[in-house]
Amino acid sequence: MQEMMIMGWEEARPLAYPIRLTVFVHEQQVPEELELDDDDPTAWHAVVFKDGQAIATGRLLGNGKIGRLAVLRPYRGQGVGSDLLETLVRYGERQNIKKFFLHAQTSAIHFYEQLGFKAIGPVFNEAGIDHIKMVLEPA
Numbered sequence: 001m002q003e004m005m006i007m008g009w010e011e012a013r014p015l016a017y018p019i020r021l022t023v024f025v026h027e028q029q030v031p032e033e034l035e036l037d038d039d040d041p042t043a044w045h046a047v048v049f050k051d052g053q054a055i056a057t058g059r060l061l062g063n064g065k066i067g068r069l070a071v072l073r074p075y076r077g078q079g080v081g082s083d084l085l086e087t088l089v090r091y092g093e094r095q096n097i098k099k100f101f102l103h104a105q106t107s108a109i110h111f112y113e114q115l116g117f118k119a120i121g122p123v124f125n126e127a128g129i130d131h132i133k134m135v136l137e138p139a
Helices: 009-027 080-094 106-114
Strands: 002-007 044-050 053-060 065-071 100-105 118-126 129-136
Touching (some): 009 065, 044 080, 065 080, 080 106, 100 118, 106 129
Antiparallel strands (some): 053 065
16 A cells, blocks of 8 residues: 655655665765755655555655655556656645656656656756756646
C-alpha cells in the first residue's frame, strides 16, 4: 500500500533528506554540499510511503519549479515517480500555479515527456550532470 503526503521542510527533512542523499549523493555523485539549498525551507515537499517507509520524494516551489525528485532504487519502474510528479502538479494547481518547469537530467527526458512536459532550450550542466529545462502548462 502506497501513501503520499505533502508537508513543509521541517516535517519532511528527516524523511526526504535520506532519500535524496542516497539517490543524488551516493548514486549520482552530486557533491553533498549542493544537495540542500535555500529553496528547501520555502518549498512544499511530497513524500511517498510504502508500508510505513519513506521511499520517494520531490518538491515544488511557489514559482512552479519542481525538483529533487528521487525514488529509492527498489521502487523504480513501478509508477512511483509518475504518481509523485502528478501529485505535485495537482497540488500546485490548487495553489494557483499555472505553469510548471523542472531541470530534467537528459537521461530522464522521455519520462517527463510521457507526463506532458516539453523540453526547451539547450542542454546545460548542473552538479556535474547534463540537464535540460522542461515545461508543463496543464490544460
